[in-house]
Amino acid sequence: MKNIAIIIGGKSVEHEVSIITGMQVFDNIDKDIYEPKIIYIQKDGKWLVGNSLEDINNYKTKDFKDTYEVLPGFRDSKLILYPHPEIQRGFFGKKYPTQEVDMVFLALHGTNVEDGALQGLFQMNDVPFTFGSVVSSAVGMDKVIMKKVFESNKLPIVDYIWFYRSSFEEEKDKIIKEAENIGYPLIVKPANLGSSVGISKANNLDELLFAVEVAMSYDRKIIVEKCIENVREINCAVMGYENKLETSLCEEPVGWKEFLTYEDKYMGNNKASTESKRRIPANIDEEIERKIIKYAKESFKSIDCCGNARIDFLLDGNNIFVNEINTIPGSIAFYLWEGKEISFKELINKIIELAEIQYKQRKNNIISYDIDLLNRIGDQGKVK
Ligand SMILES: Nc1ncnc2c1ncn2[C@@H]1O[C@H](COP(=O)(O)OP(=O)(O)O)[C@@H](O)[C@H]1O
Ligand SMILES: [Mg+2]
Missing domain, CATH: 3.30.470.20 (ATP-grasp fold, B domain)
Incomplete structure (x- = not known):
């Protein structure tokens, strides 16, 4: 049976939402075909495995007995979960098993985990993972880039402007003018969050300045767009x-x-x-x-x-x-x-x-292009 790890949590503001999604996937995955396990990435970035991660109630009390920390490794297109060397050392008698995973099911939302960062770890190491590639995840998460791609595909989007936090400090008046040209009410969003975190509506200049402050505390890239009433x-x-x-x-x-x-x-x-x-x-x-x-x-x-x-x-x-x-x-x-x-x-x-x-x-893509370059290079790094 295929070993599938459902990965949840992560360093993301949508950490808790991910736990709910992950538990739903765990409860509904076809256990006649797949052997699922949970990998829980805690907010501090530690990876945990163990049976008590399968019950949502344990996340409420943060009671994770029978779990242990693992470090991810990769071999032969598999994810290998190695018990963390420090816990191995601390425990005499009890041996934590190394576990192998054939595919990862990403049940994660938000920055670091839905934006291509985690996908990159698996893509580079040749481990199959669910949902989009690094590029699609990254584009889907960054609302500015996403809008640009949609625009170029002639998809209808609302009027917007965007800027970096550092630009706002340097050219505040220009940015405010551009935003006001769209016309109130406006809606201000951090470019890379989700679940409505850091988003607010502005009906006038004071509210706009406040909304931008809020959004800038979450992200270095900000969008101001027409708010549809x-x-x-x-x-x-x-x-x-x-x-x-x-x-x-x-x-x-x-x-x-x-x-x-x-x-x-x-x-x-x-x-x-x-x-x-x-x-x-x-x-x-x-x-x-x-x-x-x-x-x-x-x-x-x-x-x-x-x-x-x-x-x-x-x-x-x-x-x-x-x-x-x-x-x-x-x-x-x-x-x-x-x-x-x-x-x-x-x-x-x-x-x-x-x-x-x-x-x-x-896997069908050619990943090596052999023209024996190194043997054609002389001592000075020039092609002979
Ligand atoms: N241009 C807009 N006009 C009116 N309401 C909006 C607009 N953009 C977003 N909203 C409201 O804000 C919510 C969150 O915005 P959204 O862009 O979906 O960000 P998130 O990624 O946080 O879900 C939307 O579900 C919608 O209710
Ligand atoms: Mg939304």
């Missing part, structure tokens, strides 16, 4: 790789106030409130739905995603804007596929199969 949000997931893409039902999150906050997204206290917070399928015209499906697929393809991603749209009357793409969506957006008769278990199977296809495609 009475906006409707529509989300749609896409599953596939390259040209073979299918879309989920569309959802409309409802019942929030100014904009969807972290609390709105995750702190629905009971099932009833969670259900009342999204309308699936969204109540939209056929023509709008048709365009959303088209834009969702184009967005997915434009940044070279793999597996399953959720594309979020803003609706201003009949005008549609692509807001963002989540390359590892919260809960893997499983709830959007149920209406298409695809269970959570089937969705996970599909994401793993697509990860294998992506991995094989990468």
